[in-house]
């Protein structure tokens with residue numbers, strides 16, 4: 001195993017098994033073209049592959065995926081495709097299991113990064129790696145909210161203005177010890193919960209998770225408007 005820091009390797013999981021229903025294109029959004037010769041998933045993988053600290057990257061795919069093999073990048077020796085699951089958390093767990101089969105250990109670190117966040121910068125990635133390795137706690141990129149926050153009822157009436165000083169919006173990558181993340185996600189699924197991010201599972205397991213300043217440009221492509229005017 002290649003050691004990245006004190007005999008502990010750093011891995012990544014990039015869950016790419018989603019169908020992109022909210023986006024509503026003719027193919028899963030991670031395979032839409034950002035510019036000629038570069039799809040969203042390839043752009044997402046580039047900054048991770050460019051960081052020599054990352055030992056290997058699992059890429060969970062839909063069982064009926066028909067696009068991955070056509071990407072030139074799929075032949076990169078640090079990329080390892082595997083089968084994803086029904087929900088994002090299932091796909092991440094399968095990715096972790098795949099990393100285990102490649103030799104990943106409990107104390108290794110793993111970064112989980114959405115396949116549809118193609119604008120992660122090397123600076124933000126390094127900030128997360130450096131802060132997390134230094135603190136030893138799990139960490140996620142996130143942004144403090146800049147707007148006034150309202151809680152509303154079912155009819156859309158404002159119930160209260162929520163103090164925003166402690167409200168942050170979660171991004172990815174999210175980084176944790178592999179064994180602890182695997183255990184936390186497994187516990188959630190066993191209890192019938194499907195957390196929408198890794199931090200939620202870790203929080204429920206009582207782990208400390210720190211926020212690290214993300215970037216406004218590191219958006220998740222969810223709806224078709226998210227791609228308008230960008231390349």
Ligand SMILES: Nc1ccn([C@@H]2O[C@H](COP(=O)(O)OP(=O)(O)OP(=O)(O)O)[C@@H](O)[C@H]2O)c(=O)n1
Nearest residue numbers: 015016017018019020021022086087088091115
């Ligand atoms: N069963 C699933 C569902 C989602 N994802 C991945 O999780 C990330 C964030 O999910 P989201 O934006 O919700 O993607 P989709 O599930 O594709 O979108 P939608 O919910 O609109 O179908 C994406 O990289 C997506 O491919 C996954 O690997 N496996």
Ligand SMILES: C[C@](O)(CO)[C@H](O)COP(=O)(O)O
Nearest residue numbers: 088114170171172196197220
């Ligand atoms: C993981 C995530 O991208 C953090 O913002 C987000 O929670 C995914 O949410 P989704 O509803 O599954 O798209």
